[in-house]
Amino acid sequence: MSETSVESATQDRVLRLVVEHGPVSAAELARLLTLTPAGVRRHIAALERDERIVVHEPSGPGQRRRGRPARYYVATDAGRSGLSHAYSDLATHALQFIGDVAGPDAVDHFANQRVSGLEERYAPVVEAAGEDVADRARALAGALTQDGYAATVRSVGPRGLAVQLCQGNCPVLAVAESYHQLCDAETRAFSRLLGVHVQRLATLAGGEHVCTTHIPTTVPTGRPSTTPSPHGDETEGI
Structure with a gap:
């Protein structure tokens, strides 16, 4: 398998985990995939560029904290549509x-x-x-x-x-x-x-x-x- 194919397959795994577990952080994705946080963030950045995932913005009182909290990601409609769909x-x-x-x-x-x-x-x-x-x-x-x-x-x-x-x-x-x-x-x-x-x-x-x-x-x-x-x-x- 070429390096490009490996990268694409890993991105698909990241996307599927975001769909299954979102909102989910990069640290949690790294744990689930047994990858380094830096490696996961690279795939997250690519998925964000493709508009297949976005940062989850919590709503309601008490949801936002001071400082720099961890980012949590969810899949977009485009991200979900990239997975297998059994309808027409x-x-x-x-x-x-x-x-x-x-x-x-x-x-x-x-x-x-x-x-x-x-x-x-x-x-x-x-x-x-x-x-x-x-x-x-x-x-x-x-x-x-x-x-x-x-x-x-x-x-x-x-x-x-x-x-x-x-x-x-x-x-x-x-x-x-x-x-x-x-x-x-x-x-x-x-x-x-x-x-x-x-x-x-x-x-x-x-x-x-x-x-x-x-x-x-x-x-x-x-x-x-x-x-x-x-x-x-x-x-x-x-």
Whole structure:
């Protein structure tokens, strides 16, 4: 492999890690790649020049600190589109046709049918992880990553009372931007697979840099509830 090919392959690895773990620092990327910080910064600079990653600007009170804090990076739309995507304009036009001819309920039915196939494939993997919700979430993240979703799990809150499932890539993003029913059906499928109520906090289709699903690890599933979705609609928990 030529030196240029090696550089390109390493840049792709850096980009994929930014998609999976972002916001992420150069130091963390160096640790994950077992490279020197200087080497990682060279690839980061190249990805920034190509506008495939940007520095993450935190918002809200208390997010900015004095001094020179570490920079954290997230992928841009262009960076994510450089990864493998399993969709085309045809899918968007097909859903538009379905909605025009058969109405919005038909689009909902399509979205539910799509995730039912994923749910059927993921169920054995999740069940094999046991009863612990966090372990089940990690198993789900692994299955999603194999399908191109670049998924990770992070602990949040005190005493590990919840985790967040983060998806840095969406193979159907171009379609989901117009049809949020795909996101809502996916959220319901996650709830069924994990056996707890989950809440979608952010989506790539809604303009965020990652899809984030909040998963309580100690609350058993009960009667269906309704929680706000990041699109301004309501998402029914299962």
